[in-house]
Amino acid sequence: MKKYLKALQNCSLFRGIAEESLFTMLTCLGARVESFDKKYTVFAEGSPARYIGIVLSGSVQIVQIDYYGNRSILSHMKESDVFAEAFACAEMTSLPISVVANEPSEIMLIECSHILHTCSNSCGFHQQLIFNMMKDLASKTILFHQKIEVVSQRTTRDKIMTYLSQEAKKRGCNSFDIPYDRQALADYLEIDRSGLSAEIGKLKKEGIIESHKNHFELL
Amino acid sequence: MKKYLKALQNCSLFRGIAEESLFTMLTCLGARVESFDKKYTVFAEGSPARYIGIVLSGSVQIVQIDYYGNRSILSHMKESDVFAEAFACAEMTSLPISVVANEPSEIMLIECSHILHTCSNSCGFHQQLIFNMMKDLASKTILFHQKIEVVSQRTTRDKIMTYLSQEAKKRGCNSFDIPYDRQALADYLEIDRSGLSAEIGKLKKEGIIESHKNHFELL
DNA sequence: GAAAATCTGTTGAATTTTCAACAAACGGAG
């Protein structure tokens, strides 16, 4: 467990919890760790929303496959990120999304009811955990807000530029890598892949952006 | 204040708080009530995100105006709904959205820091309030999820049908009113108003839906 | 109750996106 210390300390859910308390608490919560190879499913759409997930290593994508089989990527979760917590906290009976490993990943799973409801040992962490969960959900809401801002744009070009501007702002730098390949970016922006490639080409030609593979730079 | 009792009791933020405690607590929190006429701004984009709002009567819309002046409607908040809480809880310095009264409305405003941080009187409600806020934010996240599911659809028709199906499911009934006129629905679905009108006409002609003004029925 | 303002449905043209197909570039496995 020690090797996960850094990932866990950076996790918003455990802010303000001392290192020496952390592992006792995780035992009390019944946390366990599972490994997933690339493309393997962590949570499947339709399964009960009992667990929250925390990325200990690697990364996962939150995806939704619609009626026609089109993939939509909702977000990308990297080390220390929490996922599926909204559905678990709202006690939904079934997950409306799937979670898929984007590379070989280690995931911590915690049954959400153990976090929300005071355990029999009445250990003193629950108030802090609930406060942290509240903070985490607030930033998750803001994250989705930004995703809505992107997909609200009417044109391919505006979607791309809105997304890239958000990323640049988040990192405080006009030059950055994105965690998506072309198809995944298209699925995140909810546009056609070939149209995306074409538009990126135009933006480069017009000197608005520079890009090589998944590295982008705003000019 | 008494006349707001019903709206406040139905508010997710005050679940599990007894009637007799409610008004003492609101005083302790420094809650105040303001009235807004139709189309008046409750919160303006860019202003500090210190307050959360609760709709006591009437309704408001959460809107975002983009670079080109296009209005995007994020959601519709009716009696007992809480709004702007995610931004306040995340302690954002400035609001990325505006809140506009949709009809003459009475709004309760509470400074979010009063909810999140224990007050000097150390009254015993904070734990319950924080738990309720967590629950509220979880359902807000799910709400945005649904909005993303709608706007992720590629065609006008699929956006309309996804939205109407969601509404029908929420109400448990295939026949219902929506809180939007045509232009507002277009701004919520992120599509062209005239295209929306045309597509609704087709759906009616094909016998898939029935509609009159803002009343809809799935067949 | 009449006039003014707003909302809705309809049209056709212009623009944009999607779709399908292909070839070049790339990356990993052996």
Add this chain to the structure above:
DNA sequence: CTCCGTTTGTTGAAAATTCAACAGATTTTC
């Protein structure tokens, strides 16, 4: 290093959306 599967960029045709304009219907205001 070579082969093979995957990713990316490009193209043109088909389909869908947006835009602008207008007229009829509805609602609001005085």
